[in-house]
Amino acid sequence: RKLCKKKYKIISWIHFSLKNQDMFDPGKLVDADGHLAISSVIREQLLELGVKNDEIMTIFNPMERHNAIPEVKKENYLNLFYAGRMTFDGQKNISELLSGINKIKGINYHLDMYGSGEDLEKCKEYGKKLGINSNITWHGWTKNLWEKITVRPSALVMSSKYEGLPMIMLESISRGIPVVTTKFDGYEDIVKEGVNGYTYKSGNIEELGQKLIKISEQKISTKDIQDSIENYYTENYFKNLENALAKLEKI
Structure with missing residues (x-):
């Protein structure tokens, strides 16, 4: 100046x-x-x-406003997904996500993992160690994610230790998909407990498992989910x- x-x-x-x-x-x-x-x-x-x-x-x-992805209801079934970098115990903390998935009992579930990264093979090996890989599809890097997802997932799962403003979270909510996420700094900007998803304290694997089960037990209004990010x-x-x-x- x-x-x-x-x-x-x-x-x-x-x-x-x-x-x-x-x-x-x-x-x-x-x-x-x-x-x-x-x-x-x-x-x-x-x-x-x-x-x-x-x-x-x-x-x-x-964030652009999107139509809700069509839902195919299945009783006692969770269709979960994650999209992002595969870091085992770094920022994205995939080891915790997989450990939380392993806590799901009494419910049939499937987890779609979209993304690649330096720890992809390590993440796969950990899934194998936990005995849950038969319930996981490892898609790798996916160019057009929202063309791939044609049936609405039960929830996006995030186990991040920290985030800026995670666009995948906004993209999911705008399509009527609730989220289950850690309480990273700033999560309150997006996540409204019981309205568009559920949160858990980072490191509390038992709580993560409980919140995933809660998604299957408590129906959240699709319209409320989409309307929750109106300011975006x-x-x-x-x-x-x-x-x-x-x-x-x-x-």
């Missing part, structure tokens, strides 16, 4: 956690005139840096973005 000798606002719009990164000094963001945050986690991180509350606008990310749908998102920019312009 000084070099150009112009008068304009400088707004930050960061799309990842400000912590645990070495791309830039997050403390420099304090000098910006305003900030757009895609999650409540980033908002809190900005506040911790000393940014004023009224200089931060939480706008999330846009593009028509509402861009209204919020315009309002946020108008507020920042007045600062």
